[in-house]
Amino acid sequence: MAPRNEPLLRPPPGPRLFSRLSHVSKKSFRSHSSSFEADDEASSTGMMSPTSSDNESLNGDAAPPPPPPRYAGEDTRPTSSKELSGWYAYAFAAEVYVICGIGSFIPILLESLARENGVLLSDRTTPCGSSSDKFSGGDGQCVVYVLGMEINTASFAMYTFSISVLLQALLVVSVSCAADHGNYRKKLLLAFGWIGSICVMLYIFVSKDLYLFGALLAIISNTSFGASFVLLNSFLPLLVRHHPTVQHSGPARILQYAGATDTESQPDTDVDGMDDSTAALLSNGALDEGYPRISRTRIREEVTSLELELSTQISAKGIGIGYMAGLFLQCVAIFILIRMHNSTWSQRVVLFVIGAWWAIFTVPAAMWLRPRPGPPLPSARRSGAWAWVSDIIYAWKSLFRTIQVARRLVDIVLFLGGWFLLSDAIATTSSTAILFAKTQLHMEPWALGMINVISTTAGVVGAFTWAAISRRFGLRPHQTILACIALFELIPLYGLLGYLPFVRKWGFLGLQQRWEMYPLAAIYGFVLGGLSGYCRSLYGELIPPGSEAAFYALYAITDKGSSVFGPAIVGAIIDASGEIRPAFWFLAALVGFPAPLIWFVNVDRGKREGEKLAEIIEGFKAGNGSPSGQSDDESQQAILARYDQDDG
Structure with missing residues (x-):
């Protein structure tokens, strides 16, 4: 995982848009469209057309596109x-x-x-x-x-x-x-x-x-x-x-460096090869009057x-x-x-x-x-009444x-x-x-x-x-x-x-x-x-x-x-x-x-324990079974075994 306090000398790696989704698969699915849909804002692609009221950003820039669906049929249209x-x-x-x-x-x-x-x-x-x-x-x-x-x-x-x-x-x-x-x-x-x-x-x-x-x-x-x-x-x-507020503010926060030197403001060449899933890191006005605006990934907190x-x-x-x-x-x-x-x-x-x-x-x-x-559901559902059971x-x-x-x-x-x-x-x-x-x-x-x-x-x-x-x-x-x-x-x-x-x-x-x-x-x-x-x-x-x-x-x-x-x-x-x-x-x-x-x-103790558990879970998922190198810790493995059974 990327360090949380990375120096702002170059754009950081793309954010994890969904903490529970594997980064290996970049497959996108068509958004859900249902006959039970009673909203007049549906489009042919299943994505709601952005409106000024819903997608207006805090800094005046156009909002980034909605994230790709995490599963087949997910409705990722912005909340109207x-x-x-x-x-x-x-x-x-x-x-x-x-x-x-x-x-x-x-x-x-x-x-x-x-x-x-x-x-x-x-x-x-x-x-x-x-x-x-x-x-x-x-x-x-x-x-x-x-x-x-x-x-x-x-x-x-x-x-x-x-x-x-x-x-x-x-x-x-x-x-x-x-x-x-x-x-x-x-x-x-x-x-x-x-x-x-x-x-x-x-x-x-x-x-x-x-x-x-x-x-x-x-x-x-x-x-x-x-x-x-x-x-x-x-x-x-x-x-x-x-x-729209979360979708716009979640991936990145824009920071301006008007006095940055050429070395400080020039992004690395590997940024050009970023995945499409991280393309929304830079807003539409990323380059303005020759001054690049560097994006800092929002941390989970x-x-x-x-x-x-x-x-x-x-x-x-x-x-x-x-x-x-x-x-x-x-x-x-x-x-x-x-x-x-x-x-x-x-x-x-x-x-x-x-x-x-x-x-x-x-x-x-x-x-x-x-x-x-x-x-x-992660497991195959039966048909008929057995599905409800x-x-x-x-x-x-x-x-x-x-x-x-x-x-x-x-x-x-x-x-x-x-x-x-x-x-x-x-x-x-x-x-x-x-x-x-x-x-x-x-x-x-x-x-x-x-x-x-x-x-x-x-x-x-x-x-x-x-x-x-x-x-x-x-x-x-x-x-x-x-x-x-x-x-x-x-x-x-x-x-x-x-x-x-x-x-x-x-x-x-x-x-x-x-x-x-x-x-x-x-x-x-x-x-x-x-x-x-x-x-x-x-x-x-x-x-x-x-x-x-x-x-x-x-x-x-x-x-x-x-x-x-x-x-x-x-x-x-x-x-x-x-x-x-x-x-x-x-x-x-x-x-x-x-x-x-x-x-x-004790709220402070509770927050520390909760964050520690979250880091164990996230480390386990990111490392595909090894939470930050502590694979020998039976207590952590017991937590993760119960927590991840629903992931199949």
């Missing part, structure tokens, strides 16, 4: 503004399901339907009625019988969510192969999106007698949403990789930094667009509930509107988002290979352990608070919707404010996360104040009054706005360069998989105690446990 709009459109369509559906009205409706079918625990014969009813005798605990099991109606939604998240995690892993290989990425995204939206619209038909069907719709819709967002996220690295910065910008914009859509639709939902007098029917109408929004605004994504097919098996093998590599990085393990607990705490706290407000404080559906509005608004504020707080106090990313956790801990601790006799005597504080939910919702949203950004940022610093996609997939699986346990445990606590407040003890522990793990994360 229309394609980005298609990506944002799906976030605009589907994010309302999380904010308004699964985060608000679906648990409310499930609890209401279960209660309408339940009986009082005190005698097991008296119908429960509405959750807003207060009984003069007994404690008002209500149970429903599901498949012969006695379940508290307040925990019915929690168990439903646990099942849906478990299936979601399994499906996310299983479709990850289709997301990275072949031409199914966009088709599956649209299929899961429309399946989920139709399931939400079908709530319009869910009556008292069909409450189990309502739970089934929640499971299918939540599972479909999770799978569709994994597929949507799989587009992000491709949009960044083919973005520079390219990765540029891509991560662009990825963060696109991702943050998508999150913001989705949050604004959810906030708007939540206000519409509150208006509908008030006008229709907070009935169960009004909740079903709201869910129909949410599903229709999801389905309608998925259409622009179908029109503007390109398929961007991935490379074929082999894809699923390959996806699970890939996940375990990534885990084998990740477990050798101490700081990655520490962070993922903390993130496993923290993401579970985030999801469980939200659903527990909604059910507590409905069943213990007897809040109306429109008031519960206001909780979500406040939380979402505070989340947008927190996303910007935490960055200012971090700069003001000079906090590093892991310290900012710890500050968020400390503030987050106040929520369950505040709920536990209700156990203190003197607080109960006051009649307020400790979640005894409805208005107390609103400031807690603001704290929750403010904390979530910081955690969502800084956790991803910190994790990105620890990932070995060149392995971003695989490690972010592991990040997503950790996020989805952890949320199976929290709701199930809270449901068991509710069944055992008959009320929700004891679950705050569990939430307090769940929020606090990640703090020691995050505390011991």
Whole structure:
């Protein structure tokens, strides 16, 4: 490999455009053209014609041509503004399901339907009625019988969510192969999106007698949403990789030497014989007024930094667009509930509107988002149904290979352990608070919707404010996360104040009054706005360069998989105690446990270990099996053996 700090006396060797591609083969393939392509910028060669908006360079020069395809059928056209709009459109369509559906009205409706079918625990014969009813005798605990099991109606939604998240995690892993290989990425995204939206619209038909069907719709819709967002996220690295900014800035950075001598500025004669793949090193204006402009190859860290910065910008914009859509639709939902007098029917109408929004605004994504097919699987695929079986098996093998590599990085393990607990705490706290407000404080559906509005608004504020707080106090990313956790801990601790006799005597504080939910919702949203950004940022610093996609997939699986346990445990606590407040003890522990793990994360050490692993992998690939002359190192060979099994 060429040294990183080569003197700028002559142009350096051509850059490695693709770190995982052998330099032996220079064969080019025709770019992909699909009948499913809904973009009007296709050309006969499969390459998008450059436009001034997409290909304008930072220094005013014309952008270099796109890199050659790495495999047959790769779409290497530069990312267009229309394609980005298609990506944002799906976030605009589907994010309302999380904010308004699964985060608000679906648990409310499930609890209401279960209660309408339940009986009082005190005698097991008296119908429960509405959750807003207060009984003069007994404690008002209500149970429903599901498949012969006695379940508290307040925990019915929690168990439903646990099942849906478990299936979601399994499906996310299983479709990850289709997301990275072949031409199914966009088709599956649209299929899961429309399946989920139709399931939400079908709530319009869910009556008292069909409450189990309502739970089934929640499971299918939540599972479909999770799978569709994994597929949507799989587009992000491709949009960044083919973005004109990256394509123009990635190969080289132009440096001018106006005072260079003839000897210094004259390139070596061997430059004329460079391969076509490196011809883009010099811009169209490489020679200007007799002064040559020397090109310096960007090192991996520079390219990765540029891509991560662009990825963060696109991702943050998508999150913001989705949050604004959810906030708007939540206000519409509150208006509908008030006008229709907070009935169960009004909740079903709201869910129909949410599903229709999801389905309608998925259409622009179908029109503007390109398929961007991935490379074929290294092994020959079987035909028919067996092809899907082999894809699923390959996806699970890939996940375990990534885990084998990740477990050798101490700081990655520490962070993922903390993130496993923290993401579970985030999801469980939200659903527990909604059910507590409905069943213990007897809040109306429109008031519960206001909780979500406040939380979402505070989340947008927190996303910007935490960055200012971090700069003001000079906090590093892991310290900012710890500050968020400390503030987050106040929520369950505040709920536990209700156990203190003197607080109960006051009649307020400790979640005894409805208005107390609103400031807690603001704290929750403010904390979530910081955690969502800084956790991803910190994790990105620890990932070995060149392995971003695989490690972010592991990040997503950790996020989805952890949320199976929290709701199930809270449901068991509710069944055992008959009320929700004891679950705050569990939430307090769940929020606090990640703090020691995050505390011991050393970002500098993690970056060094990640870069060392990346150098081993790159050295192995460049040397075709000998990582920088250290072929006798069994530990390195073990890493590489697992890492490179997918290369065939």
